[in-house]
Amino acid sequence: MKDEREQGKAPIPDIVIGRLPVYLRTLRLLADDGREVTSSQELGEHLGISSAQIRKDLSHFGEFGKQGTGYNIEFLCRQLQKILNVDTIWPVILVGAGSLGTAIANYQEFESSGFRIVAVMDEDLQKIGQPIGHGLRIKDFADLNQLVRETRVQIAVMAVPAHAAQRVAAQLIEAGLNSILCYAPITLAVPPHVRVEYIDPVVHFQHMTYYLR
Amino acid sequence: MKDEREQGKAPIPDIVIGRLPVYLRTLRLLADDGREVTSSQELGEHLGISSAQIRKDLSHFGEFGKQGTGYNIEFLCRQLQKILNVDTIWPVILVGAGSLGTAIANYQEFESSGFRIVAVMDEDLQKIGQPIGHGLRIKDFADLNQLVRETRVQIAVMAVPAHAAQRVAAQLIEAGLNSILCYAPITLAVPPHVRVEYIDPVVHFQHMTYYLR
DNA sequence: TAGATTGTTAATCGATTAACAATC
């Protein structure tokens, strides 16, 4: 079965979904190396997890391997891309054109991974109109609604200061977005239909220092 | 008991440790709002998790609340800072002075959270000597060993291209570092005594698109 | 005191792993 959601079955655990992008990333590196097949054992060693977990995770979605030989890397990549819905390019808007926003706008990996930053927005009138990223110009965040209507974008990245983040998120959601990647160090209050993921380097640092002396 | 590790008890689950920085971040926002006490219920609502989980997590480390009233915010912040070892400032070195490295060097939140970027290093001779961040100049990554000896730094942030990441990590570990925050989209192979955390926006995006149509 | 909330226990729930028949 390809997708249990369509059959009234138990949903696939979110923790499993969260590992698939890492599998995909690893498989693409192997493919870049010229490799054609791999095994759950090899993948597990690369990633520091058990081969059983990889096989179990994949088994939620179908049968992608061959007993005795393993997985065809190109094939499994394509399957994972389909499962994750990254076999098309998703438009993304970036809010915040400071130092971090500029770095995100310049980041090369999005396009090959299923994402394209179609607009960078900011509230600072000094910044509006300035070039940023690959052939973009910073737009006025006040024009958000129009942009969402034109591009049908569902995903935003927020690279704004913590004090502005909740307000910006509310405006994004009001405009119709449902997926937010938030770099501001704050937990956003959002309605249930909106998914937020967070990136906060301090959280990672503080996690690491627990184990340091 | 303050720290079960010192008593031969079962170690505290890593997943619990991972939540503490988020609790701390939230408490500090409440403190900034002028709030003096909070409850596990209020915290849980802020974070979208159960109050029972918060109480259970904290109970691994001691008793920090008062029945009937809840938690003194300032007190709990200080306790969490002690538990996470961020009641002092940790030196951090940043490797990679590209667009992302520059954004990280400029980031304001580190200092107030227990971290100070003491050096930014790169291999690009064009960049070495250029100013970056708050009063720093880009140093030659070839001088890594000397820098580690001088600063006794244990933590590095890697903002280097994926193709350089494994080699850079190996050099950092060889120089004596044991904690790495890796922004490159690759899983690093490291010895068991080294802890690596990863930040990859693509992984978050692809996780979100699974739920989109 | 009455109301609120903690810290903790035990039950529930869910995720990981070990093992192995199937089969390439």
Next chain:
DNA sequence: TAGATTGTTAATCGATTAACAATC
């Protein structure tokens, strides 16, 4: 065929939650 590796089952392991006595 013999060796390797899958997909799956059942057991184990661990995390979360509900409930409540303790007590502020």
